[in-house]
Structure formats: structure tokens, C-alpha cells
Amino acid sequence: xxxxxxxxxxxxxxxxxxxxxxxxxxxxxxxxxxxxxxxxxxxxxxxxxxxxxxxxxxxxxxxxxxxxxxxxxxxxxxxxxxxx
Numbered sequence: 001x002x003x004x005x006x007x008x009x010x011x012x013x014x015x016x017x018x019x020x021x022x023x024x025x026x027x028x029x030x031x032x033x034x035x036x037x038x039x040x041x042x043x044x045x046x047x048x049x050x051x052x053x054x055x056x057x058x059x060x061x062x063x064x065x066x067x068x069x070x071x072x073x074x075x076x077x078x079x080x081x082x083x084x
Contacts (some may be wrong), residue, residue, distance in 0.1 A: 001031045004058045004067060010038040011054055019055070033054075 003026070003048055016034075023032045035042070042061050043051035 001029065001061070001068075002061045002064060003030045003033045004064045005030060006042075006043050006056045006058065007032060007034045008039045008054050009034055009036050015054070 005019060005022065007016070020031055023030055038045075039052045039054045042056070043053040046053055047057065058067060
């Protein structure tokens with residue numbers, strides 16, 4: 001996997017069907033991840049206040065690896081040990 005398509009959880013059924021078609025077409029290179037937030041939350045986090053983003057394609061292989069590693073660490077981390 002060298003590309004990661006991040007999607008928000010507030011898209012339409014058609015949006016997710018089209019995303020799944022892309023994943024199937026590029027199955028050797030693309031993975032799709034739905035994150036539990038809406039387009040305002042993701043837009044604000046990535047591009048600042050007032051921005052709305054429903055999909056983000058990460059196409060730099062090292063960035064994909066770093067993000068997936070971060071997600072994996074979050075799944076295995078003990079919340080009681082959080083320093084944030």
C-alpha cells in the first residue's frame with residue numbers, strides 16, 4: 001500500500017460506493033480508511049477553522065507508513081498512560 005484515502009464518517013452511500021470502487025480498482029496501491037469524525041472536524045484539523053474536508057488522499061509512501069504506524073500505536077496504547 002502506497003496511498004491512503006481518508007474519509008469522514010458523514011458521507012453519502014454513493015460517496016462510499018465510489019470510494020470502494022477506487023479501492024477495488026487500485027487494490028495493490030490504495031487502502032481506504034473511514035475515520036470517526038465529520039467533514040468540519042477533519043477540515044479544521046488539517047486546514048484551519050472554517051474548512052470542510054470529506055476525503056484526503058495521502059500519496060507519499062513514507063507518510064502513509066507513518067500514519068498507519070501511528071494508528072497502530074493508538075490501538076495498542078493504554079489510555080491510562082496517555083501524556084496528552
